[in-house]
Amino acid sequence: MELMVALVVGVLVGAGLVFVLLRSGFQRSESAADAAQDELQALRAECSSVREALARTEAQYDAELKAAAEKLALLEEAKANLQDSFKALSSEALSKNNESFLNLAKTTLEKYQEGAKSDLAKRQEAINKTVEPVGEALKVFNERVAKIEQRRTETDASLQQQLKHLAESQVQLSRTTGSLVQALRAPQVRGQWGEMQLRRTVEMAGMINYCDFEEQASVETDEGQRQRPDMLIRLPNERVVVVDSKVPLAAYLDALQSEDPDHQKERMVAHARHIREHIKGLSAKSYWTQFDNAPEFVVLFIPNETIFSAALEQDPQLIELGVLNKVILATPTTLIALLKAIAYGWQQEAVAREAKEIAALGKELYERIGVVAGHFAKVGKSLGQSVDHYNKAVNSVESRLLVTAKKFEALDSASADALPEVKGIEKLPALPKEVAPVDE
Structure with a gap:
């Protein structure tokens, strides 16, 4: 029993040592440490419940062992009393009955011993059944600790690799910075x-x-x-x-x-x-x-x-x-602001230049429209004069020339075809409004 208790205590102490060792390793990785802490808290709770059950079993075993010891003590005391009583009898009666009494006492003692052994075996079996969950819990605990240790090892390896890359990058950066600083010391x-x-x-x-x-x-x-x-x-x-x-x-x-x-x-x-x-x-x-x-x-x-x-x-x-x-x-910031202002001035200059060009084109277009309108006015005026001269010619033909021609028609001495009627032009060409003729 003491060996089993020592074994359980040793396992618990070993688990505590493993926990302490793992705790120092878990601090290297925050995420792995958090997960391990949660699992260890759960295992602590399980171990606490197992320790309580083991304590109760040990107490029960100690009580039963104490009772069996008391029974054995009573048997030994009864045996001693019987021997004393037998000694008080005569030697002859004692010699005759001693063997039978001793056999009876031996038989009775053997029965008590067998009963005690049977009770002890049953109690041992009960203790084994009680301790068996503790062993299974410790087995699960060891498996979880092994997994946590494996994850910690992998995390440490990954962290070491990253730290190695970081150190190499830092060294390369230092070399590059040193080369750049050395180069910038040259005035050219x-x-x-x-x-x-x-x-x-x-x-x-x-x-x-x-x-x-x-x-x-x-x-x-x-x-x-x-x-x-x-x-x-x-x-x-x-x-x-x-x-x-x-x-x-x-x-x-x-x-x-x-x-x-x-x-x-x-x-x-x-x-x-x-x-x-x-x-x-x-x-x-x-x-x-x-x-x-x-x-x-x-x-x-x-x-x-x-x-x-x-x-x-x-x-x-x-x-x-x-x-x-x-x-x-x-500096670059203030120079960009200055250049933006200059670029805005360029834009305004371009807008002003384009506006000036548009104004010049508008003036030129207006002048050309005036010239064309003047030409139209001249054409209209010429058409009006032509119509006036035409109408005068028509009136002269009708009043002077056609009168004589019609007399020939009355005498039937001319051609059979009738003279066409000559009419004056009443429609005049439209003149542009408020546009004066432009002299070329």
């Missing part, structure tokens, strides 16, 4: 990147190359020097805006890569100072004096919002400095 690469960002920005604003803007347009100064701004943006009325791209990245990248706060601060201040120097240098070129119809300012394009905002944090007077030096600082 920075310049090309700034020009590319400028071109993409104006294209996103809907402008077309060689129509709305021109890249790398060169101009010669009065001193004979050749200047080449990055871009000219064309405005309505043949005006242009000069845009020059600057990418001050050296000090900014140094600040990003530094882990010393003081060094970061020093490099950020240097970054703002570099932009201030670009403003003054671009203002000194005076592009607005080199291009006809250019406003008195030039746009300094910084191709990244973060680069500009970092400089403003160190030197908030940069925008004011640019305005004073006729340099407008622009």
